[in-house]
Amino acid sequence: MARELDSLHEQSQFRSLTIPAGVNLCSNDYLGLAADPRLKQAVIEAVSRVSAVGSTGSRLLSGNSAEWEQAESAFAEFAGTEAALYFGSGYAANVGLLGCLLKRGDIVFSDSLNHASLVDGMRLSGATKVVCPHCDLQFLERALREHAGTNGSKMIVTESVFSAEGDVAPIDGLLRLAKEFGAALVVDEAHATGVCGPHGRGIAAEHNFQRELLAVVHTCGKALASSGAFVCGGSTLKTYLVNRARTFIFSTAMPPYLAGQIRAATALARESNSQRAHLQEISASLREMLAARGFNCGASTTHIVPVMLGTNELALKVASELQRNGFAVKAIRPPTVPVGTARIRLSLTSRITHQEICGLVAAIDEACASVPRIPSASTVHA
Ligand SMILES: Cc1ncc(COP(=O)(O)O)c(C=O)c1O
Structure with missing residues (x-):
């Protein structure tokens, strides 16, 4: 262990736990609901409504409850699908879903930037994986x-x-190819849930494609300021997962009051049009201001804005300088992103002001005063 940790240090790959301080630019609380008094109140009410605060077992044993069944029906209605099944985390949802839907002999086509939870689910299934360059139709x-x-x-x-x-x-292009070649399409909406599409219902819902996909995964730990995830799709998919998804079957259900928190958060997210508009506005200004100073923000068009820096060392140095100046910013390094594309990632939330964005850009400019800029075209959909 010690040798491996030393080698992580040598490659600027070492990670440690820190408590964020200052303007939080590494938060997934995109709609600012985590500290919303209405959501806190809803949690208190949910706790006082339930007869027990522990679920007492797996959903297939003693852990099922009316609260979870109602939360699943309500979420399926929000997502625009026939059914939804709740998992204790987005990681568990993706691993459980892909781990049981795919099997040895199947072929899965995976975007090179897909999240580790999707990658792990595919690996576990034993299916043959074809890694496709990012968004390359x-x-x-x-x-x-x-x-x-x-x-x-x-x-x-x-x-x-x-x-x-x-x-x-490019969901429309992916769906067209899926139909042409008889493939199923699975979409993870983790960073779109609550933020994108009509009333925050996601990108698939924006195109009204959700019923043509095999499964849509919506996580609850980001814009919904809760935890867990719903796999949304047809009722046969739900029944199949209840019988086959090991991360669902062999895991204790989340406590029933959390179902109340998630329902309240989804209702608040649905109505958060002004927060979504503000988020879009500050994201666009941030990208414009950075581009004007020669920074490469990759292909970002959303509330997640990377600033490409190249080496791990540089990304770490810039992140720590920004932290010293009051901005909680993280360096994102391989294997999360391809080698040579280490970056800082700015995750915006609706609580961030225009003034803070201006301060952030000035601080990035200062931290990168002697850093050569990376031309934009070199990392976009590389
Ligand atoms: C795209 C994506 N999918 C799934 C997950 C996992 O979700 P959770 O944090 O609820 O386990 C994440 C988490 O960061 C994610 O970014």
């Missing part, structure tokens, strides 16, 4: 064509808003 089409004659099911897996890059997957 031409590559995907060639790969699907190449594997068209093979046995086994085909599946395309993508995030909708990519956490590493802040760009949006």
Whole structure:
């Protein structure tokens, strides 16, 4: 362990736990609901409504409750799908979903920037994985064509808003290819839930595609300021997961009051149009101000704005300088992103003001005074 930790230090790959301080730019609380007094009150009421604060077992044993069943029906209505099944985390949802839907002999086409939870689910399944360059529809089409004659099911897996890059997957193109080649499409909306689409219902809902996908994953730990995730899809999918998803079956259910928190957070998110508009506005200003100073923000079009820096050392140095200046910013390094594209990632929330954005840009400019800028085209959809 010590040798491996030393080697992480040598490669500027060492990670440690810190408590964020200052303007928080590494938070997924996109709508600012985590500290919203209305949500806190809803939690208090949910706790006082339930007869027990522990779930007492797996959902298939003693852990099922009316609260979770109602939360799933309400969320399916929000997501625009026939059914939804709740998992204790987004990680568990993706691992459980892909781990049981795919099997050895199947082929899964995965975007190169997909989240580790999707990657781990695919690995666990034993399916053959084809990693597609980020958002490259031409590559995907060639790969699907190449594997068209093979046995086994085909599946395309993508995030909708990519956490590493802040760009949006070409869902319409992915769905067109999925239909043409008889593949299923699974979309992880973790960073879009509550933020994108009509009333925050996600990118798939923006296109009204949600019922054409095999599964849409909405997480509750980010804009919904709660925890867990819903896998949304048809009722057969839900029944299949209840019978086959190991992270659902072999895990204690979350406490029933959390179902109340999630329902209240979803209702608040639905009505948060002004927060969504503010988030879009400050994100666009941030990108514009950074671009005007020669920074490369990759392909970001959303509330997640990377600033490409290249090496791990540089990303760490800039992040720590910004932290010293009162901005909680994290360096994102390989393996989360491809080697050579280490960056700082700015995750905006609706609580951040225009003034704070201006202060942040000035601080980034100062921290990078002697840093050569990376031309934009070199990392966009590399
Ligand atoms: C795209 C994506 N999917 C899934 C997850 C996992 O969700 P959770 O944090 O609820 O485990 C994350 C978390 O960061 C994520 O970014």
